[in-house]
Amino acid sequence: MKVTINGLxxxxxxNMNILTLLENLSIENNISLAGAIVLVNEVLIPRDNWKESIPEDSANIEIVSFVSGG
Structure with a gap:
């Protein structure tokens, strides 16, 4: 199925859940999910719900990862 992830x-x-999607993306892009938040169609998906949340076809998924710096 087709989805849009961060504009792509x-x-x-x-039936791929958000947790599996994020794990695959973190491996592909060598990034940490420690400070990540996920919005599906502009709705925040709590981290505790990532395993149960399955995006619909044509969903718009935004993944934002916070990093600290100085």
């Missing part, structure tokens, strides 16, 4: 169209498997 991607194909993901049907």
């Amino acid at each position: 169209d991607r194909e993901i498997p049907e």
Whole structure:
């Protein structure tokens, strides 16, 4: 199914949950999910719900990762 992730169209498997999607993206892009938040169609998905949340076809997913700096 097609979704948009941070403005880029991607194909993901049907029934892929948010947690698995994020784990795959973190491995592909060598990033940490420690400070990440996820919005699906402008709705914040709490971290505790990532495993149960499955985006719909054509969903707009925004992943924001916070980092500290000085």
